[in-house]
Amino acid sequence: MSDLFIAAGGGGDPLGTAITAATVGRVLTGTPLGETTIATYAWERLEVDPTPGPLGAVHFADLAHHAGMPVIAPTTRPIPPAGSTLPALAADLPARLALLDPWQGLPALAEQIRRLADTGRDHVRIVDVGGDILAHGDEDTLCSPLVDALVLAACRLAGVPATVYVAGPGADGEIPQADVLDRLDGDALTPLAQDVAAVRAALSWHPSEASALFAAAVDGVRGPIRTVNHLIPLTDASARIQSATLDDALAHNTVAAHLLGVLPPTLEAAADLSAELTQIHELDRERVAAAEPSAPARAALPWTEPAAWEAIRDAAQGAPHVTLRFAALALGLTWRQIPSLRALLGARGPVLAVA
Structure with a gap:
């Protein structure tokens, strides 16, 4: 059991x-x-x-x-x-x-x-x-x-x-x-x-x-952690x-x-109901974003370690830690390159210390 x-x-x-x-x-x-x-x-x-x-x-x-x-x-x-x-x-x-x-x-x-x-x-x-x-x-x-x-x-x-x-x-x-x-x-x-x-x-x-x-x-x-969209304090x-x-x-x-009151028969109907209550339509938001052109992925890390640290610290705007996703985006990299970025920076933990 x-x-x-x-x-x-x-x-x-x-x-x-x-x-x-x-x-x-x-x-x-x-x-x-x-x-x-x-x-x-x-x-x-x-x-x-x-x-x-x-x-x-x-x-x-x-x-x-x-x-x-x-x-x-x-x-x-x-x-x-x-x-x-x-x-x-x-x-x-x-x-x-x-x-x-x-x-x-x-x-x-x-x-x-x-x-x-x-x-x-x-x-x-x-x-x-x-x-x-x-x-x-x-x-x-x-x-x-x-x-x-x-x-x-x-x-x-x-x-x-x-x-x-x-x-x-x-x-x-x-x-x-x-x-x-x-x-x-x-x-x-x-x-x-x-x-x-x-x-x-x-x-x-x-x-x-x-x-x-x-x-x-x-x-x-x-302390504060810089993520892609937020500065989040860890306590x-x-x-x-x-x-x-x-x-x-x-x-x-x-x-x-409200979902329990309506029992929507499809995800579309559930998303419509959620949007009526919160003004957030998660399906429509993704459809709009998916239609926008995305930046081409880099095949390799075009950064030296000192240059990468400098760019990440500048993007962090004084935050002592950043997420690895934030660091990758700050360098124009994709999430798939996080392991290579970790290796370049010698990162070990779940977040990156930049202070």
Whole structure:
């Protein structure tokens, strides 16, 4: 018997979810991470996947299967032009990665979660890195309310016993940390370095910023971190995992509550409803961005180490740390060149110290 973990935000959330699973396993259940299933969307930044919206099973070749659900294996490949970091994560994370597909709407997503939970899972543990899963919908810095809201609503519709965990409150820059903490009154867990150890291989190349900040906080990094879109302060609270009941999370999440009232039959309908409430249409935003021309990728690093450090420090504008994704973009590089950039700079941790 083991628990089902859900990476509620897609993107890099499987990394933070794996850290959370290791922590929960060590502290609460005594279940090794290797017995854990992490369900996740394949919804990533356009620089990773140039096709708008999440990927479904039809967008992958060589999927594995578990309990009738598609599972991402190391040998799985996205079908071009789609792209995904999930196959590489499947190779680096000690957990099974089950694919959630929201295109057929909320009832179908609830059935996917119910099917996974019915395979001997004691409990469903929903993990969001940062805390926008508690969004009211009117926050000025909110960016992606739909994906988390769909998971909350689907778990309630599926009728599964579930707990919500916010890993690294404020780490995603969508809701200020103080506001996230004000909305949480459950128990807190403190990850240790050993809980991060299992994801360090993935952190060395993955472009995730929120999960990288969470891991850096666990490693003891404090102070402001420059990310691509935000300057995010890491505090002692950034290194913790805060819990909430499913009821409490639903009481905060306006979009999830309305999804349950409407039961949208497609992802398009869910996105339209979310946009009515928040003025953020995540599918339309990606469609517009995907239509814009992108800069050509560099084949190699045209930087010496001193010149790279100088350019990164200038871009950091006095921040003592930056994410590796920020550093790569500051140098005109792509996320795929993060390992080469790490080698050039001798970087070791989840974030880069530039002060």
